[in-house]
Amino acid sequence: MPAKLIDGKKIADMYLTEVRDYIKTHGIMPKIVTILVGDDPASHTYVDIKQKTCQKIGIDVEIHRPVQDKDSILQLIQKLNNDSSVNGILVQLPLPPGINEEDIISRIDESKDVDGLHPMNIGRLAYGDESMPACTAFGIIKILENENIELEGSNVVILGRGIHVGKPLYSMLVNRNATVTLCHSKTRNLSAITKNADIIIVAIGKSGYLTGDMIKEGSVLIDVGINKVNGELKGDIDFDSVKNKASLITPVPGGVGPMTVAMLAKNTLSAYIRQHSND
Amino acid sequence: MPAKLIDGKKIADMYLTEVRDYIKTHGIMPKIVTILVGDDPASHTYVDIKQKTCQKIGIDVEIHRPVQDKDSILQLIQKLNNDSSVNGILVQLPLPPGINEEDIISRIDESKDVDGLHPMNIGRLAYGDESMPACTAFGIIKILENENIELEGSNVVILGRGIHVGKPLYSMLVNRNATVTLCHSKTRNLSAITKNADIIIVAIGKSGYLTGDMIKEGSVLIDVGINKVNGELKGDIDFDSVKNKASLITPVPGGVGPMTVAMLAKNTLSAYIRQHSND
Numbered sequence: 001m002p003a004k005l006i007d008g009k010k011i012a013d014m015y016l017t018e019v020r021d022y023i024k025t026h027g028i029m030p031k032i033v034t035i036l037v038g039d040d041p042a043s044h045t046y047v048d049i050k051q052k053t054c055q056k057i058g059i060d061v062e063i064h065r066p067v068q069d070k071d072s073i074l075q076l077i078q079k080l081n082n083d084s085s086v087n088g089i090l091v092q093l094p095l096p097p098g099i100n101e102e103d104i105i106s107r108i109d110e111s112k113d114v115d116g117l118h119p120m121n122i123g124r125l126a127y128g129d130e131s132m133p134a135c136t137a138f139g140i141i142k143i144l145e146n147e148n149i150e151l152e153g154s155n156v157v158i159l160g161r162g163i164h165v166g167k168p169l170y171s172m173l174v175n176r177n178a179t180v181t182l183c184h185s186k187t188r189n190l191s192a193i194t195k196n197a198d199i200i201i202v203a204i205g206k207s208g209y210l211t212g213d214m215i216k217e218g219s220v221l222i223d224v225g226i227n228k229v230n231g232e233l234k235g236d237i238d239f240d241s242v243k244n245k246a247s248l249i250t251p252v253p254g255g256v257g258p259m260t261v262a263m264l265a266k267n268t269l270s271a272y273i274r275q276h277s278n279d
Numbered sequence: 280m281p282a283k284l285i286d287g288k289k290i291a292d293m294y295l296t297e298v299r300d301y302i303k304t305h306g307i308m309p310k311i312v313t314i315l316v317g318d319d320p321a322s323h324t325y326v327d328i329k330q331k332t333c334q335k336i337g338i339d340v341e342i343h344r345p346v347q348d349k350d351s352i353l354q355l356i357q358k359l360n361n362d363s364s365v366n367g368i369l370v371q372l373p374l375p376p377g378i379n380e381e382d383i384i385s386r387i388d389e390s391k392d393v394d395g396l397h398p399m400n401i402g403r404l405a406y407g408d409e410s411m412p413a414c415t416a417f418g419i420i421k422i423l424e425n426e427n428i429e430l431e432g433s434n435v436v437i438l439g440r441g442i443h444v445g446k447p448l449y450s451m452l453v454n455r456n457a458t459v460t461l462c463h464s465k466t467r468n469l470s471a472i473t474k475n476a477d478i479i480i481v482a483i484g485k486s487g488y489l490t491g492d493m494i495k496e497g498s499v500l501i502d503v504g505i506n507k508v509n510g511e512l513k514g515d516i517d518f519d520s521v522k523n524k525a526s527l528i529t530p531v532p533g534g535v536g537p538m539t540v541a542m543l544a545k546n547t548l549s550a551y552i553r554q555h556s557n558d
Contacts, residue, residue, distance in 0.1 A: 102406040123402025126446040127381040153467045161453055167405040170449070170461070174440055177465040179472070182449075186456035188432045192475070193458070 003221075003246040011146050012139075012258035019265045020057035030272035031060040032088040032114060032264075033080050037068055038096040042226075047092050053261045059268055068096050074107055081109040087272040088114030090264070093164070101163070111274060114267040117163055125171035131274075132267060137169035139259025140201060140222055141176070147248060149199065149220055152177035157194050159183050159210065159236070160203035165224050169201065190214070202236040212241030220248045224256050282500075282525040290425050291418075291537035298544045299336035309551035310339040311367040311393060311543075312359050316347055317375040321505075326371050332540045338547055349378050353386055360388040366551040367393030369543070372443070380442070390554060393546040396442055404450035410553075411546060413447035418538025419480060419501055420451050426527060428478065428499055431456035436473050438462050438489070438515070439482035444503050448480065469493070481515040491520030500528045503535050 023030065032054060036047050051061040064080075066072040073091075080086045089112045095101055102119065110120045116134035124131065130138070144151060156178045160166045166182055173180045181197075183190055185204075194200055194214045202210050203224035215221065225236030235252030242249065250256050302309065311333060315326050330340040345351045352370075359365045368391045374380055381398065389399045395413035403410065409417070423430060435457045439445045445461055452459045460476075462469055463483075473479055473493045481489050482503035494500065504515030514531030521528065529535055 102403070102408055119402030119406060119408070120399045121402065122405045123398030123400065124381070126401045126442060127398060129381055129398070153465045155467075163405060167450070167453075171446070174446075174461055174463070177463070179460065179462050179466040181458065181460040182453055183458050184453070184456070186432045187458040188434075196471075 001244070003243050003249045006143055006147060006248055006250045006255060008139075008143060008250055008255040009258045011143055012262035014146075015142070015259075015262040015266055016053065016057050019059075019262075019269045022269060023058035028272065029058060029060050030087045030268050031062070031085060032090055032268055033062045033064055033086050035073065035076060035089070035091045036063055036065050037073060037092070037099070040094065043092045043094070050090075050261050050264060054265055054268070057265060059265060068099075070099050070103070073099070073104055077104070077107050081107075081112065084275075086112065087275055088112050088264075088268040090115050093117075112271060114264060114271055116168065116267060122163070122168055122171075125168055125175070128175050130172065130175070131270070133172065133263070134164060134168035135263040135267060136164050136203075136224065136256065136260045137172055138263045138267075139256055140165070140169060140224070141172050142263070143222065143250065143256070143259060144199070144220070147220075149248070151199075154178050154198040155181070155196055156199045156201070157181045157183060157197035158201045158203070159190075159194075160201075160205075160224070162203060165201070165203035204236055206236055207234040208238035209236045210242070211238045212245050215242060215245060217245055218247045219245075221246045222250050222256060223252050226252060226257065280523070282522050282528045285422055285426060285527055285529045285534060287418075287422060287529055287534040288537045290422060291541035293425075294421070294538075294541040294545055295332065295336050298338075298541075298548045301548060302337035307551065308337060308339050309366045309547050310341070310364060311369055311547055312341045312343055312365050314352065314355060314368070314370045315342055315344050316352060316371070316378070319373065322371045322373070329369075329540050329543060333544055333547070336544060338544060347375050347378075349382070352378070352383055356383070356386050360386075360391065363554075365391065366554055367391050367543075367547045369394050372396075391550060393543060393550055395447065395546060401442070401447055401450075404447055404454070407454050409451065409454070410549070412451065412542070413443060414542040414546060415443050415482075415503065415535065415539045416448035416451055417542045417546075418535055419444070419448060419503070420455070421542070422501065422529065422535070422538060423478070423499070426499075428527070430478075433457050433477040434460070434475055435478045435480070436460045436462060436476035437480045437482070438469075438473075439480075439484075439503070441482060444480070444482040483515055485515055486513040487517035488515045489521070490517045491524050494521060494524060496524055497526045498524075500525045501535060502529050502531050505531060505536065 110118045121132040161184045191214045199220040201222040207227040223235035223237040345355045389397045400411040440463045470493045478499040480501040486506035502514035502516040
């Protein structure tokens with residue numbers, strides 16, 4: 001039986017509608033400032049998608065482009081931290097070489113860290129506190145929950161240990177009683193590990209890396225990869241070889257991608273509400 | 280061939296001597312304040328051991344016992360945060376029921392968090408920043424490094440997802456390129472997972488839980504358990520059934536325990552040095 005395709009766009013729209021309705025009902029306008037440094041074309045595309053989607057549901061989005069220099073970025077962050085009209089601050093990663101990401105991200109006011117990548121917000125996950133969860137990781141959790149995938153006691157394997165997905169997702173899955181294995185480029189005998197997984201999340205940025213012979217029958221596959229191959233977007237999973245073996249797959253595009261933006265909107269609204277809780 | 284016993288006390292003494300020599304040479308006296316709430320007998324023992332060991336190497340240790348009430352604890356923390364003569368603040372866990380540990384720990388000035396349990400310091404580990412690592416987890420890393428155990432590419436299984444060991448250790452092992460699986464009470468088929476592990480760390484607080492039939496030949500076993508059984512201290516590993524199958528084991532007592540205190544001393548000195556870096 002062919003795997004069911006998970007419609008990430010549909011799930012994302014559900015959350016976006018929730019945020020839009022809240023904004024409309026309460027007559028508010030939460031505001032995000034995106035800091036874009038450098039000329040990475042993919043970053044430009046993502047910033048663009050986030051802006052369009054957020055604006056459509058009533059979130060104001062400003063894009064700032066400071067010069068490529070640590071002090072200028074930190075000065076801008078300081079200014080935005082102190083500006084009470086700004087509810088969320090987002091630094092688009094990756095930063096150009098030579099600028100340490102932790103140094104920059106950790107200077108954002110953690111209550112405005114709508115990307116959920118501030119070390120404080122990453123650390124909170126380990127305490128089971130998901131008040132500002134990393135967007136993509138949170139989006140994956142929401143997909144799994146919406147599809148009623150059992151997490152408690154499941155063997156989950158994550159490929160890729162980045163700060164956007166692997167690291168925060170591992171905490172969120174442990175919070176939901178999954179048994180989690182984090183694999184990466186130095187992992188030996190990867191197939192032996194993935195073949196025992198009930199759920200596999202692939203976030204390594206290598207087109208078609210996970211193939212049908214690496215998975216067990218009926219597994220749930222979440223594809224976080226976005227790779228441009230001959231002008232086409234391809235995931236990290238080799239769709240053709242897994243489609244008759246897996247039970248569920250997120251497609252690329254239309255799977256995890258839309259969820260990231262929806263969770264950004266959700267985090268922004270949460271940040272706004274918390275910042276105004278004493279009004 | 281019987282497993283080699285790792286002498287945690289000997290490794291710990293090496294680090295304690297390093298800290299003592301630095302303190303002596305520089306004529307300084309770093310100071311820790313321990314906050315002890317409630318009447319847990321094990322907590323009293325740990326606080327006592329930490330105090331004696333630290334004092335012996337020239338660290339001043341004060342123990343404060345606020346009333347069992349969140350506001351009183353937070354007031355005390357605030358006072359200690361503002362007291363520049365205090366370099367380290369340590370809240371002995373567990374706290375009595377009804378007092379949320381994250382709420383308390385996250386109010387310690389993170390630069391004085393010598394236990395390494397502040398969400399900010401837990402989150403930093405995910406960025407590869409181990410400037411204030413959780414003491415017990417760090418102690419385990421130091422044991423493995425001192426015994427020249429290869430971590431890169433190794434399959435490491437952690438049993439137990441507590442904030443002292445499982446969660447921070449997971450990040451530190453991933454930082455060293457190990458493939459890490461975190462298991463806990465909801466894990467299914469635990470034996471199938473532990474049998475594939477090169478290294479197993481057990482931190483669940485159940486005497487003799489890990490038995491010889493659950494491990495593979497030659498594995499490295501780290502026992503974090505301290506259980507009182509008929510007046511004797513016992514670890515989480517069933518020593519008799521693993522001793523001829525494992526290659527290395529940390530004994531209880533005398534394995535991980537002394538390392539926790541040594542890493543506390545090391546963190547305290549690091550905190551002191553950073554706090555005085557502009558003198």
